[in-house]
Amino acid sequence: xxxxxxxxxxxxxxxxxxxxxxxxxxANEAKARLKKTRQLQYTxxxxxxxxxxxxxxxxxAAGHPDVSIQNMFDGTPLCFPSPExxxxxxxxxxxxxxxxxxxxxxxxxxxxxxxxxxxxxxxNPCKGHAVCIVCRVPAVVAx
Amino acid sequence: xxxxxxxxxxxxxxxxxxxxxxSDVDICIVADGVNATVAENSAAxxxxxxxxxxxxxxSPYLTGVRFGCKDLSAFCKCAAVRDCSxxxxxxxxxxxxxxxxxxxxxxxxxxxxxxxxxxxxxIHVRGG
Numbered sequence: 001x002x003x004x005x006x007x008x009x010x011x012x013x014x015x016x017x018x019x020x021x022x023x024x025x026x027a028n029e030a031k032a033r034l035k036k037t038r039q040l041q042y043t044x045x046x047x048x049x050x051x052x053x054x055x056x057x058x059x060x061a062a063g064h065p066d067v068s069i070q071n072m073f074d075g076t077p078l079c080f081p082s083p084e085x086x087x088x089x090x091x092x093x094x095x096x097x098x099x100x101x102x103x104x105x106x107x108x109x110x111x112x113x114x115x116x117x118x119x120x121x122x123x124n125p126c127k128g129h130a131v132c133i134v135c136r137v138p139a140v141v142a143x
Numbered sequence: 144x145x146x147x148x149x150x151x152x153x154x155x156x157x158x159x160x161x162x163x164x165x166s167d168v169d170i171c172i173v174a175d176g177v178n179a180t181v182a183e184n185s186a187a188x189x190x191x192x193x194x195x196x197x198x199x200x201x202s203p204y205l206t207g208v209r210f211g212c213k214d215l216s217a218f219c220k221c222a223a224v225r226d227c228s229x230x231x232x233x234x235x236x237x238x239x240x241x242x243x244x245x246x247x248x249x250x251x252x253x254x255x256x257x258x259x260x261x262x263x264x265x266i267h268v269r270g271g
Contacts, residue, residue, distance in 0.1 A: 013156065013158055014158060014160050015158040015159055016159065016162075017159075037198045038206045041198065041199075041206075044156065045157075047157060055157070058157075058160060059160060061160075062160035062161075062162075062163070064160075064161075064163055068163075077168045078161050078163070079161070079166050079167050079168060093170070100172065101174065104176070104177075105176060105180075106174035106175060106177060106180070107176060108173075108174055108175045109172060109173070110172075110173045111170050111171065111172060111173065112171040113168050113170055113171075114170075114171055114209070115161075115166070115167060115168035115169045116159070116161035116166055117161050117166045117167060118168060120157070120161050121157030121159055121160050121161060122159035122161070123199075124159070128156070128157070128159040
């Protein structure tokens with residue numbers, strides 16, 4: 001993808017905005033989003049699944065190299081430098097599980113890796129575009 | 144994707160892309176008995192850990208809750224996790240990162256808050 005296209009994608013699809021539910025300027029929007037947290041989690045996920053090609057370019061626009069993106073699709077979270085490093089962690093966790101079971105009195109201990117490095121984006125409803133990405137109108141107005 | 148969709152549903156787009164420099168993952172511990180432990184702790188003290196509950200996705204049609212601890216050692220019986228090597232001796236590299244939220248340079252002192260869990264405790268990990 002041409003660099004200028006990535007720059008445009010970066011402007012329209014990538015955001016570091018955070019809606020603070022305690023800040024007067026963002027509280028209403030933040031609370032509205034928090035009421036539908038689960039819905040937003042799934043709609044964000046569905047968008048990524050339904051728009052994989054665009055999403056890959058969004059990840060590129062956010063600064064992720066192709067090898068990391070491919071690794072992510074193959075199961076290695078983006079924050080790991082290599083599949084080998086991730087595999088090393090998984091091995092360690094496998095050995096740790098029985099120790100946790102014994103210490104805590106639990107059974108069937110397993111691990112789930114979560115966080116934005118797994119799918120590449122945040123599921124936190126308060127993170128992400130706070131304004132309309134088309135007209136740049138504040139979200140509370142756009143709605 | 145139409146402009147109308149963008150106008151109405153921009154919050155539904157995954158626009159907060161993970162930061163290449165400082166993003167991480169949460170390791171959720173899933174086990175039978177965690178809910179009971181949480182219930183026991185809460186019954187004994189309403190301010191007991193875990194204090195946070197996070198909605199989370201489990202499958203395409205199932206959501207769940209992750210418990211989050213501000214102080215993992217306050218939740219665990221095994222405060223001895225302050226010395227990770229005592230729990231898992233075969234973790235030569237990862238105690239630096241996956242040290243149960245305890246700062247390796249100051250053993251016994253909780254250092255991170257963002258731990259989240261699924262039916263249990265968790266470790267905050269950076270792979271880089």
